[in-house]
Amino acid sequence: MKAFWKHFLFNLFIISLVFFLFTILIIRELEKHDKALTEERLLTEANLLREVLKSPITQGKKEEIKFLVSEVGKKIEIRITVIDKDGVVIGDSEEDPARMENHAKRPEVIDAISRGSGKSLRYSTTVKKDMFYVALPVKDQTGEIKAIVRTALPLSFPEKVFSPVKLKIIYLGLILTAFALFLSLASSRALTKSLDKTIKLSEEIAKGSFNVSIPISDKKGEIGKLNLALSRMAKKLDELFKQVSLEKTQLETVLSTMSEGVMVVRGDGKITLINSALKDMLGIKDGWIEKPYWEILRIREIMELVENVIKKQFAEKKEIAVLYPTERYFLASAIPLNSVEKEAIFVIFDITEFKRLERIKADIVANVSHELRTPLTAIKGYIETLEEGAYENPEERNHFLSIIKRHTNRLINIVSDLLLLSEIERKSAPWGEEPKAAIEDVDFQEVVYSSLEALKSRVEEKSLHVSLNIEDGLPKYKGDRFLLEQMLINLIDNAVKYTPERGTIGVQVNQSDSHFGIEVFDSGVGIPKEHLPRIFERFYRADKTRSRKLGGTGLGLSIVKHVVIMHGGEIKVESEVGKGSKFIITLPV
Numbered sequence: 370m371k372a373f374w375k376h377f378l379f380n381l382f383i384i385s386l387v388f389f390l391f392t393i394l395i396i397r398e399l400e401k402h403d404k405a406l407t408e409e410r411l412l413t414e415a416n417l418l419r420e421v422l423k424s425p426i427t428q429g430k431k432e433e434i435k436f437l438v439s440e441v442g443k444k445i446e447i448r449i450t451v452i453d454k455d456g457v458v459i460g461d462s463e464e465d466p467a468r469m470e471n472h473a474k475r476p477e478v479i480d481a482i483s484r485g486s487g488k489s490l491r492y493s494t495t496v497k498k499d500m501f502y503v504a505l506p507v508k509d510q511t512g513e514i515k516a517i518v519r520t521a522l523p524l525s526f527p528e529k530v531f532s533p534v535k536l537k538i539i540y541l542g543l544i545l546t547a548f549a550l551f552l553s554l555a556s557s558r559a560l561t562k563s564l565d566k567t568i569k570l571s572e573e574i575a576k577g578s579f580n581v582s583i584p585i586s587d588k589k590g591e592i593g594k595l596n597l598a599l600s601r602m603a604k605k606l607d608e609l610f611k612q613v614s615l616e617k618t619q620l621e622t623v624l625s626t627m628s629e630g631v632m633v634v635r636g637d638g639k640i641t642l643i644n645s646a647l648k649d650m651l652g653i654k655d656g657w658i659e660k661p662y663w664e665i666l667r668i669r670e671i672m673e674l675v676e677n678v679i680k681k682q683f684a685e686k687k688e689i690a691v692l693y694p695t696e697r698y699f700l701a702s703a704i705p706l707n708s709v710e711k712e713a714i715f716v717i718f719d720i721t722e723f724k725r726l727e728r729i730k731a732d733i734v735a736n737v738s739h740e741l742r743t744p745l746t747a748i749k750g751y752i753e754t755l756e757e758g759a760y761e762n763p764e765e766r767n768h769f770l771s772i773i774k775r776h777t778n779r780l781i782n783i784v785s786d787l788l789l790l791s792e793i794e795r796k797s798a799p800w801g802e803e804p805k806a807a808i809e810d811v812d813f814q815e816v817v818y819s820s821l822e823a824l825k826s827r828v829e830e831k832s833l834h835v836s837l838n839i840e841d842g843l844p845k846y847k848g849d850r851f852l853l854e855q856m857l858i859n860l861i862d863n864a865v866k867y868t869p870e871r872g873t874i875g876v877q878v879n880q881s882d883s884h885f886g887i888e889v890f891d892s893g894v895g896i897p898k899e900h901l902p903r904i905f906e907r908f909y910r911a912d913k914t915r916s917r918k919l920g921g922t923g924l925g926l927s928i929v930k931h932v933v934i935m936h937g938g939e940i941k942v943e944s945e946v947g948k949g950s951k952f953i954i955t956l957p958v
């Protein structure tokens with residue numbers, strides 16, 4: 370049932386009850402009053418009659434009594450009865466005394482004889498009505514009771530219930546009830562209207578829409594206050610939710626853009642959060658949420674770490690190496706989030722690349738030391754030989770000094786190549802980005818000629834045939850001129866070095882819509898197939914003795930590759946032992 374009807378019916382019940390009780394009380398009071406008035410009148414009339422009828426009664430004049438009783442009764446509209454001391458009715462204003470039974474046993478008569486007055490309220494069999502009787506004795510001079518005078522009136526109740534006064538009271542009561550009901554109706558309306566707002570507000574809040582604006586007219590009543598408090602609460606919740614969702618979005622953005630893998634695991638082992646970096650790192654597919662970690666993580670060491678941290682609630686950091694299917698390294702750190710839920714957060718770094726670089730660094734240091742030690746040991750050896758006496762012999766001295774000079778040049782070559790390499794790396798952009806070359810207009814024809822010029826004497830020494838094929842009207846290339854020249858010098862220098870006398874070396878440059886093509890070839894010794902994949906590594910030599918003898922540092926091709934990569938290009942090599950080699954470079958326009 371709606372609150373309106375409940376409230377209204379309750380009021381209706383209370384008002385009707387009050388009206389009913391009030392009416393009954395008033396009527397009762399009126400009846401009491403009515404009875405007292407009747408009694409008083411009957412007593413007054415009985416006293417008067419006693420005086421009027423005293424002499425006929427004492428003289429025994431029955432006919433006169435009869436006559437007087439009948440006449441006076443009609444006039445004063447009261448029933449009058451005269452009864453002798455034995456109870457025989459002598460006269461009655463409404464009945465024939467002969468037909469009336471003995472009245473000696475009537476209570477008012479008994480009381481009048483014994484106590485001097487009597488009254489009674491009872492049903493009259495004679496007039497068939499509820500009657501009020503008052504009886505008084507009539508005495509002679511000696512004080513002997515001669516008769517009893519009785520006056521009687523029918524009780525006004527119930528005929529007079531609806532007397533004009535009572536009716537007025539009932540009407541007034543009804544009007545007041547109607548007014549009270551109207552007020553109750555209005556108050557029920559106002560109450561249910563406010564309650565409707567409360568319900569609407571609560572429903573909106575329950576649906577999750579906190580930005581509710583319901584006009585509240587009654588701000589002072591309890592329900593109005595409740596509605597006001599509810600809408601304030603909704604507003605506060607709205608603000609809080611907005612803040613929380615903003616923070617959530619920020620956190621999600623941070624988590625999704627992080628390169629570190631993040632995972633949160635509850636005390637029961639169920640996963641509540643995994644970011645995209647971790648998914649990529651460990652190849653986790655969707656459907657991980659609320660799944661136990663041992664079903665999702667496949668790496669035993671990570672699982673052990675998770676188990677350990679959840680159990681012991683201690684922060685832990687661990688380096689993990691995974692060898693299968695590919696060699697990978699992770700640095701996992703775990704921190705317990707709260708000791709009640711036993712939640713823990715795991716941050717996992719993929720340090721495979723870092724490890725690789727670390728190894729390369731260590732290799733480079735080892736290689737550089739090794740490369741430097743060889744000429745240094747030789748120099749030291751020859752100096753000692755000179756000290757031991759060879760210095761005295763001019764021929765030996767010159768010979769050893771020229772060897773020392775050669776090794777010193779070698780050292781200088783290695784150091785300058787290393788410096789050039791580090792220069793290229795210095796120009797490189799930060800991690801992950803391709804190195805950026807200095808941008809300037811480069812005329813390849815000019816660069817090829819100046820590179821050949823630098824090696825001219827050695828080409829001539831070996832009587833090499835030089836084949837040049839440079840496309841006419843070649844446009845300018847945007848790149849780093851110095852480095853591109855170094856690249857060509859290194860390639861042509863190798864071609865000269867590894868080609869026997871009277872052999873052929875050549876350079877070819879062409880251009881298409883998308884790239885510049887540069888080829889440096891020779892008819893030299895060639896490179897065995899097994900060495901081809903590694904010749905671009907630092908200090909890698911296909912033929913160590915030959916390279917050293919020819920003054921090679923093992924860094925030339927490494928520099929070439931770096932310059933190519935720096936310009937966003939690619940390098941390939943084709944070679945056949947005994948026939949020659951061809952280095953093919955493509956540089957994007």
Ligand code: ADP
Binds near residue numbers: 867893895909912950
């Ligand atoms: P190096 O200073 O020893 O020449 P590079 O890095 O320039 O070092 O070359 C690496 C190795 O590749 C050389 O030691 C050589 O064995 C081989 N190589 C390079 N260019 C040629 C070529 N044109 N013909 C034959 N072998 C070559």
